[in-house]
Structures are given as structure tokens and as C-alpha cells.
Amino acid sequence: MLHIASRIVRVSGRRYYTVTGDTLPIGNINSVYEGLNVDKRTLVSTERKKRTFTDRSQLKYARRLVVKLGSAVITREDGNGLALGRLASIIEQVAECHHEGRECIMVTSGAVAFGRQKLTQELLMSLSMRETLSPSDHTREDAGSILDPRAAAAVGQSELMAMYDAMFSQYNVKIAQVLVTKPDFYNEETRKNLFCTLSELISLNIVPIINTNDAVSPPMYIHDDTVVPGTGKKGIGIKDNDSLSALLAAEVQSDLLIMMSDVDGIYNKPPWEDGARMMHTYTSKDKDLVQFGQKSKVGTGGMDSKVNAATWAMARGVSVVICNGMQEKAIKTIISGRKVGTFFTDCATSSPTSVDVLAENARSGSRVLQQLTPSERASAIHTLSDLLVEKQDKILEANAKDLEEATKGGLAKPLLDRLSLSQGKLKTLSIGLKQIADSSYENVGRVLRKTKLADNLILRQVTVPIGVLLVIFESRPDSLPQVAALAMASANGLLLKGGKEAAYSNKALMDLVKESLQSVGAEDAISLVSTREEISDLLSMEKHIDLIIPRGSSDLVRSIQKQSKHIPVLGHAEGICHVYVDKDADPVKALKIVRDAKCDYPAACNAMETLLIHEDHLTTTLFTDLCNMLKKEGVKIHAGPKLASHLTFGPPPARTMRHEYGALECCVELVKDMEEAVDHIHKFGSSHTDVIVTENETAARKFLGIVDSACVFHNVSSRFADGFRFGLGAEVGISTARIHARGPVGVEGLLTTKWILEGSDHTAAEFNEGKRNWIHEPLPVH
Known part of the structure; x- marks a missing residue:
């Protein structure tokens, strides 16, 4: 197999490919291909072995990047022109990626919208001058609706590129406009020329900005069974910029395609409907689970179009993320590995159960724990306590692996002390857990207050679990069974995020927690979050997590308190x-x-x-x-x-x-x-x-x-x-x-309360009308 362009180096600002031991400017790559009797168009498919990324953490290695900007991202919410502030932020991120050495290509919408904005003002002035019409009879919408979109595109394309050029020039980035139509992809000669041009622009350190040439061509539509000339392969139906970006990304062998729209990602059903759930990861197997809603109010591509385009590109070796282009720093956040948008992957073993699912399981598991009797919850804790002693050899063996790796890695001695487990520690842990079990009989459902509001109208305030807890801890595996036992006693769902230095110990201890929960049918109530999940992603899950409790260094606690904007944090930043x-x-x-x-x-x-x-x-x-x-x-x-x-x-x-x-x-x-x-x-x-x-x-x-x-x-x-x-x-x-x-x-700190009111046929109006009288008599709680 031909091995070409195994690495890139920079010399005096220009990029060079190292080819079979020789360093040549990428701009002169033609001579290499001519000498090897290889068409330049095959540059994109032979320069490296392609495989889609299987995990978000790998996206930081994306070298060739295609960013697609949808109409909803480009235009303002009120429809009056372009969202310049949002565009400026996106361009800044693309420029940063470019200066990091990534090869960036942009696919943009917005020419029609930009041209329509320009022409509408002139048309309104013209309409108002006609003697047969009153200015009040025609609005901006009326004027815009009668504009030919091809004329608007002709005006908007030049204006749009002028704006891009001005913005990119602030970061010393050169750009080039490439307008495409249907024949450019399905005519062998123009197809070859198009991708030669793109390769040359990239080699010259120029960012190509691609758009459909709507000034001379109607919106493109090609049936999915169209065969691409010279390849014998079926292409993708080009209906909009979603399918255009997918086709381009596949042809240039992009590592990553980011499709920016006005939604956060893919939902299992329209986001405004009940039961809608954001899908942070999507595989081709999920297609039958998704119900698609209406198309974008601004652009031509609906969510089904985006999913079809993304899965098509993914099947051809391109990793894809569909995200909300209105989110701040979306591109850089995605490349950093954060859970933004929907990540498309077809690797069945690419990641463990998603945190969303674990959190939902924790919620339902909490409700199972609530339905248990106090003695059943105490039984699960006693089981865990006994397992800590019975299986201490397995625990200490796992802990020894952690200590060995931590010592090799130079972990500070105070943290090594926290990481270390011993028979004495496990015995103390076991005793503490039995204390929790024995004191858990009067926790959940305890009546704190009882009041007779009126005849046959009784109000009670009772204790209930907070819901789902996220506990983040460092270097202290003994925290895991302690917190798990407290969650069991308080009937809370629990997600545990331990430090990577205690990975072996945490897994061994979590196996015991799962075993103890299984004995009461609530094994999903508590889960250990994979180390591949970023803490910052967990802190944005306010729909699933009710309280965050960080345990560890003051730096950790302060960081969690600073990052968590919507989920309350319980803890101490320092122990002075x-x-x-x-x-x-x-x-x-x-x-x-x-x-x-x-x-x-x-x-x-x-x-x-x-x-x-x-x-x-x-x-x-x-x-x-x-x-x-x-x-x-x-x-x-x-x-x-x-x-x-x-x-x-x-x-x-x-x-x-x-x-x-x-x-x-x-x-x-x-x-x-x-x-x-x-x-x-x-x-x-x-x-x-x-x-x-x-x-x-x-x-x-x-x-x-x-x-x-x-x-x-x-x-x-x-x-x-x-x-x-x-x-x-x-x-x-x-x-x-x-x-x-x-x-x-x-346990008491992990409980909140709810009010339970029982009556017969009471209504508030009866008290207002004097038909019933308030009593408000305190009653014994037992």
C-alpha cells in the first residue's frame, strides 16, 4: 500500500508533508503524484489511513476539520440580517484551530438571507414611492417575500465573503470562496478540478469557504441512488448544506465534521414534546428510535436531513458532531472532548453506558429504594459492611495496584496516604457502615410536623431523599462505600466520580456496592462514572443531578463550586x-x-x-x-x-x-x-x-x-x-x-421534605366564603 504524507512539519510558516523520507511542500504534491502515477484527487484518500474516532476524548487529534454553519446560526433570531457577534466568535475559533495547525474548511449558508436584507430596504423604498400603494399596506415581510432568492443570493454572496474576509483578516488568516453547483460533484472533470482546488488551497494555508451557487442554480437535489461518475459508487442526495458538508467532508477525508445548527443536538423526539431526551451519542442503530419534527424555521435542512448526512459521512470515515452553533465556544469545546452536541459513532464498544442513562437509572433506583422498608435498606448496608471484611483481600490487591502506579507517577505523599487502604481502615469502614444501617430506620418518611388545618384536613411534613447526588472525590477510595451507604440509608440515587489514581480500588469497591444493592433489587441506584467523562460535562446535567458534593483538595472543591452554575454544591473549599x-x-x-x-x-x-x-x-x-x-x-x-x-x-x-x-x-x-x-x-x-x-x-x-x-x-x-x-x-x-x-x-443532610395533605372534599373557596373554618392545631407527630 502506498504510504504518503505520514506527518506534517512547518518551515517559515509553510506546511510540508514528509513523503517516503523526503520533505516536500504540500503545494508541490502534484509532482509526487505524477511521478507515482497517482491522480492528485486521491490525495485525500491515500495520505493517511482513515478511521473514525470512537470517543470524544480523541477529537483533540482531529487535523482536518469541516465546519458547517446553518442558516439559523448565521442569521439573527428576528430574521433581520446576520448575527455578527455569533459569527465573530465562530470565526475566532476557526482561526485558532487554523493557527494550531489544523486544516479548516467552512461550509456556510446565509447568502440569500444577507442579500434579502440588503435588497429589502431598497424594495421598501421603491414600493413606498408608488402612487397606487400605501406604505402601511406593505411590510418588510411582504417586500422580502417577493424577492427572487437567486437575486438575493447574487447580492448576498459577495457581501458575505467581504464580511468573512474582514473578520478572518483580524487573525491573519487568508480565505478563498468556492461556489459549487450540482455538476461540480457529478461531472467527472469538474469534480476533479474542485478537489484539486481544495487541496491546493489547503496546501497554501488558506481556509476555503464553500457555499452553493444559488444565484445560478436552484436548491440542489440529487437522488440518493445517483452514481458518481468514475467511481461506480452511490453519492448522497445534495438537498441542502447539511448533505453538501457531509459530501465534502467525506471527499477530502476530514477527521471531523461539525454541523452547527439552532438545536443542542439530536433528540429522540422533537425537543418541545414530553419525554424528549438529548442523545449525546448516536449510532446508526438509533435511527429507528428517533422521531423527527419540523424543519428549521430558517434553513432548508431539517433534523432528519442532518442525521442522514451525518450517518452518511460517518460511514465513510468522518467523525461528526451536530451541535448548537449559538453555544459559546462550541468548536473549541467539542475539540477539547467536552460533551457538547451529539457525537456520531458506530463503534459498539466505543464508550460505557452514558452518564445520562446512569443518572436516569439512579433516579429510578432512588424510587425503588424509597419503596423499600427501612429494614430492607438497612439489610443492604449490612451486606455491604460484611463484604468489606469478607473480600478484603480482593480490595487490598486492587489498592496495591493503585499505590504502585501512583508511586511511579510521583503522587504526593499526603495523597498517597489518602489513597492507601489497610485491614484496619476496612474494619473501621465496616463498623461505620453498621452504624449507618442501625440508624437508618427513622430517616426516610419521618414525620417532622403534623397539623390539623380544619376538620378532616390533616397536613404532614415528611422527610424524603433529595434525589440524585453526584459525589466527586480524590485519592480516597474509602469514601466510596461510606457515601454509598449514606445514599442507601437516605434512598438517594448516586453517581460517584472518583480520581483516576484510585481506579482499581474504586472498581473493586463498586462491585461490592452493586452486589449489596442487588440483594434488594436496586442495583441501578448507585453507579461509578467512567473516568472518560469530564467533570465539566457532569456539572451541566442539572436535569439529572440534584446536588453535587465534592470531596478532596481545596482546589477541587473551589473548581467545582466555580463551574457548577445550575446545580447546588455542598462542601468546603478549605480546611483551615x-x-x-x-x-x-x-x-x-x-x-x-x-x-x-x-x-x-x-x-x-x-x-x-x-x-x-x-x-x-x-x-x-x-x-x-x-x-x-x-x-x-x-x-x-x-x-x-x-x-x-x-x-x-x-x-x-x-x-x-x-x-x-x-x-x-x-x-x-x-x-x-x-x-x-x-x-x-x-x-x-x-x-x-x-x-x-x-x-x-x-x-x-x-x-x-x-x-x-x-x-x-x-x-x-x-x-x-x-x-x-x-x-x-x-x-x-x-x-x-x-x-x-x-x-x-x-443521612439527615441528604434529606429534604415534602408536604402531604389529606382531606375529604375540601376546597379553598369554602374557606374564603366562610363555609369552613381554619383550626391550625398542632398534632403529635407519632
């Missing part, structure tokens, strides 16, 4: 915990508590990050003892500004007082009294967990009352801020928010 050693602190207690708060598990979010010491201790042995103890434990100390001012020689100054070290490091600072300690905590803390060590009960009560944190402790380590230690069995996360749930979030 303080221990304040008061002037009346017991030295022995202070040493013991500070050691545990910092050194027991420094990677935990409830570990001490700042030690505040009353300035009176600077002249006592307690200050020295605390510093020596920390140094002995291997803790690196950073001095706060006030402490640094008292020392000639001492620890290096802290760069910032608001920092979560997550390691054997901490900041030490002096304060003059408890009020200054509280002010420091409020200024630099993260509202997570803060501690006072003192024997002064008055000071302790005041500290506990005025410190505005989720957890506030007296004479105990900050490490007690934990769902298991609080008797919750585990926590799905720790929240520093001030609404819904705060602190370690157990």
Missing part, C-alpha cells in the same frame, strides 16, 4: 482549622491536643493548620514545649507576623495566614487575648473546625458561642470533626455552608 491555646490552658492538655490535631493525620481536612498561642505563654515553658514537640514530630513551623516580630532567630515567616498545608507543616501565631484569637479565626479561617484549649469555663463558653464555624470545640482535638466520630457512621462530606447542612453531613 485553628487551635487556640488560652492563657488559662492546662499545659499537659495543650500538648496532647495540639499533637493530635496536627500530627495524627495531617492530610485530613480537620487537621490543625494554625496554632494560636496567648502571648503570655511566650515567657513560659509552654511555648517552648509546644514548639519542641512539633519539631520532634517532624512538623515544619512557619511564624505568623506577630510571632516573627518577637524573635530575632526563629522559623521562617508564613507567606500567608490563610493556607491549608495538608502536611506536617503549620503556622504559629501570637494573640493578646481570646477576642483577638476569634478575630483571627474569622479573618483567616475557613469556617471548618476551630478549638479552644482552656480551663476558664467563661472563656470557653464565649468562644463556643461566638466563633462562626461549622464545628467549634473545647479541650478536644480538631480531628473529632468527622461523621464516624460524631456517631453518624460516616459523612458524605463536611459542609461549611450556612444553609441546608453544616459540618459533617450524614
Whole structure:
């Protein structure tokens, strides 16, 4: 087989193909083909072995790109001219792709619409001058409707290209217009010339912009059984720019065709109908599942035309995405691998079950869990608890693989500690899960309030699950069974997105979760999301996900909170915990508590990050003892500004007082009294967990009352801020928010309420008319 153009290099701004060891300008590729007795038109089919991408993550490797702009994308929603702002954004993205070394071709609509806009104004002026007509009798629509579309196209084509040229020139990109008609594809000579021209333009680093020549030809229509001259192969019916772009993409062997329209993608039925569901992935097998609606209000191509064109191109080695061209940065987002639009693939094993389906399964699984009795839900959790011990060898074997790969990859030690599982951890997990099971009998369906509104009219407020949770966690596989058990107890559906560093451990643990759910017929309620799904895609699934709970580094949590625009996020961005050693602190207690708060598990979010010491201790042995103890434990100390001012020689100054070290490091600072300690905590803390060590009960009560944190402790380590230690069995996360749930979030934090009203034949009008009377009598809830 002939091997041509295996790679591309750039020299002085021009691209060169490396052909059989020789580097030649692509512009001179003719000589290569002539010498090899190969038609130049075969350039596109022989220069590389074609295979469609099987996963969105591969789209970043697309080198040759065709972008089709539909009429609805080009024109404004009110029909008055072109959407210049939207076009400018699209052109900027194409220019970026071009400068990245991608070969870009555009297929554009809009000539008729642009020409009609130009001519309508002149026609209205002409009509208004006629003595037999009143200006009020003719509107812009009347004028536009009597315009010949071919005349409009003739005017619009030049105007459209002038606009494209002006916009692309801002990015130093040269363009060329190529107008095509039916014979250009189905006449052997013109077909050959067309693709020679396209190849030459691409070789010259020029972006071809292609449109049908509607000024001389009616809208093209060729039956699907038309045989392309010289090939013996059937072509595609060219009815609109959808089929035109598909044909071009296939002929030039494009890696990716992006068809931009006014809809988000392919739906199983018209989007405005009940039960319509967006199909993020489409295969040829899905065709019978789709019900097509009306055509675009602006263009000539309906959704069935787009699907037919896309599947035709896909069958010829072109990957296709149909998307909404009005979405910001759609092209760049698609190339980055994000789930935008509908991705066409025919690889049956290209991807696991889509997240949409997993989320829908989680919703239905949640409803199955709700219908179970409390003892049945508790039984599933007990099963999972037992499996953690019974199959610990399998779990630890999987965890060892994760640790080996993470160590080779240079994962930081605090994250390695979080990743590591042991028999002790699994035993503690098992005990915690049994606590959750034993406390789950009064969760779902618990009556919080009962009121007699009127005779035979009883209102109850009862607890119900939130719905579907998405929990994103890093490096901590032990989170998976904890969160799964909490979801079971609260009857919530759950999607779990773990870090890739714990892939083996997470899979082994998820197998046990599925086994425990299967015992009660709710195996779909909880699923582990594939690592190929981007978090950003999950955060846009507000129709499927009700609450996001991130567990991990402060960077992760902040990123999730920033990206999630429509789904509420429950969590804490940082764990900057303080221990304040008061002037009346017991030295022995202070040493013991500070050691545990910092050194027991420094990677935990409830570990001490700042030690505040009353300035009176600077002249006592307690200050020295605390510093020596920390140094002995291997803790690196950073001095706060006030402490640094008292020392000639001492620890290096802290760069910032608001920092979560997550390691054997901490900041030490002096304060003059408890009020200054509280002010420091409020200024630099993260509202997570803060501690006072003192024997002064008055000071302790005041500290506990005025410190505005989720957890506030007296004479105990900050490490007690934990769902298991609080008797919750585990926590799905720790929240520093001030609404819904705060602190370690157990089952109760995963519940909301609904109101149930039972009567006989009550109507609101009866109360308004005085026929019935309000009572509003509180009743016992049991």
C-alpha cells in the first residue's frame, strides 16, 4: 500500500508533508503524484489511513476539520440580517484551530438571507414611492417575500465573503470562496478540478469557504441512488448544506465534521414534546428510535436531513458532531472532548453506558429504594459492611495496584496516604457502615410536623431523599462505600466520580456496592462514572443531578463550586482549622491536643493548620514545649507576623495566614487575648473546625458561642470533626455552608421534605366564603 504524507512539519510558516523520507511542500504534491502515477484527487484518500474516532476524548487529534454553519446560526433570531457577534466568535475559533495547525474548511449558508436584507430596504423604498400603494399596506415581510432568492443570493454572496474576509483578516488568516453547483460533484472533470482546488488551497494555508451557487442554480437535489461518475459508487442526495458538508467532508477525508445548527443536538423526539431526551451519542442503530419534527424555521435542512448526512459521512470515515452553533465556544469545546452536541459513532464498544442513562437509572433506583422498608435498606448496608471484611483481600490487591502506579507517577505523599487502604481502615469502614444501617430506620418518611388545618384536613411534613447526588472525590477510595451507604440509608440515587489514581480500588469497591444493592433489587441506584467523562460535562446535567458534593483538595472543591452554575454544591473549599491555646490552658492538655490535631493525620481536612498561642505563654515553658514537640514530630513551623516580630532567630515567616498545608507543616501565631484569637479565626479561617484549649469555663463558653464555624470545640482535638466520630457512621462530606447542612453531613443532610395533605372534599373557596373554618392545631407527630 502506498504510504504518503505520514506527518506534517512547518518551515517559515509553510506546511510540508514528509513523503517516503523526503520533505516536500504540500503545494508541490502534484509532482509526487505524477511521478507515482497517482491522480492528485486521491490525495485525500491515500495520505493517511482513515478511521473514525470512537470517543470524544480523541477529537483533540482531529487535523482536518469541516465546519458547517446553518442558516439559523448565521442569521439573527428576528430574521433581520446576520448575527455578527455569533459569527465573530465562530470565526475566532476557526482561526485558532487554523493557527494550531489544523486544516479548516467552512461550509456556510446565509447568502440569500444577507442579500434579502440588503435588497429589502431598497424594495421598501421603491414600493413606498408608488402612487397606487400605501406604505402601511406593505411590510418588510411582504417586500422580502417577493424577492427572487437567486437575486438575493447574487447580492448576498459577495457581501458575505467581504464580511468573512474582514473578520478572518483580524487573525491573519487568508480565505478563498468556492461556489459549487450540482455538476461540480457529478461531472467527472469538474469534480476533479474542485478537489484539486481544495487541496491546493489547503496546501497554501488558506481556509476555503464553500457555499452553493444559488444565484445560478436552484436548491440542489440529487437522488440518493445517483452514481458518481468514475467511481461506480452511490453519492448522497445534495438537498441542502447539511448533505453538501457531509459530501465534502467525506471527499477530502476530514477527521471531523461539525454541523452547527439552532438545536443542542439530536433528540429522540422533537425537543418541545414530553419525554424528549438529548442523545449525546448516536449510532446508526438509533435511527429507528428517533422521531423527527419540523424543519428549521430558517434553513432548508431539517433534523432528519442532518442525521442522514451525518450517518452518511460517518460511514465513510468522518467523525461528526451536530451541535448548537449559538453555544459559546462550541468548536473549541467539542475539540477539547467536552460533551457538547451529539457525537456520531458506530463503534459498539466505543464508550460505557452514558452518564445520562446512569443518572436516569439512579433516579429510578432512588424510587425503588424509597419503596423499600427501612429494614430492607438497612439489610443492604449490612451486606455491604460484611463484604468489606469478607473480600478484603480482593480490595487490598486492587489498592496495591493503585499505590504502585501512583508511586511511579510521583503522587504526593499526603495523597498517597489518602489513597492507601489497610485491614484496619476496612474494619473501621465496616463498623461505620453498621452504624449507618442501625440508624437508618427513622430517616426516610419521618414525620417532622403534623397539623390539623380544619376538620378532616390533616397536613404532614415528611422527610424524603433529595434525589440524585453526584459525589466527586480524590485519592480516597474509602469514601466510596461510606457515601454509598449514606445514599442507601437516605434512598438517594448516586453517581460517584472518583480520581483516576484510585481506579482499581474504586472498581473493586463498586462491585461490592452493586452486589449489596442487588440483594434488594436496586442495583441501578448507585453507579461509578467512567473516568472518560469530564467533570465539566457532569456539572451541566442539572436535569439529572440534584446536588453535587465534592470531596478532596481545596482546589477541587473551589473548581467545582466555580463551574457548577445550575446545580447546588455542598462542601468546603478549605480546611483551615485553628487551635487556640488560652492563657488559662492546662499545659499537659495543650500538648496532647495540639499533637493530635496536627500530627495524627495531617492530610485530613480537620487537621490543625494554625496554632494560636496567648502571648503570655511566650515567657513560659509552654511555648517552648509546644514548639519542641512539633519539631520532634517532624512538623515544619512557619511564624505568623506577630510571632516573627518577637524573635530575632526563629522559623521562617508564613507567606500567608490563610493556607491549608495538608502536611506536617503549620503556622504559629501570637494573640493578646481570646477576642483577638476569634478575630483571627474569622479573618483567616475557613469556617471548618476551630478549638479552644482552656480551663476558664467563661472563656470557653464565649468562644463556643461566638466563633462562626461549622464545628467549634473545647479541650478536644480538631480531628473529632468527622461523621464516624460524631456517631453518624460516616459523612458524605463536611459542609461549611450556612444553609441546608453544616459540618459533617450524614443521612439527615441528604434529606429534604415534602408536604402531604389529606382531606375529604375540601376546597379553598369554602374557606374564603366562610363555609369552613381554619383550626391550625398542632398534632403529635407519632
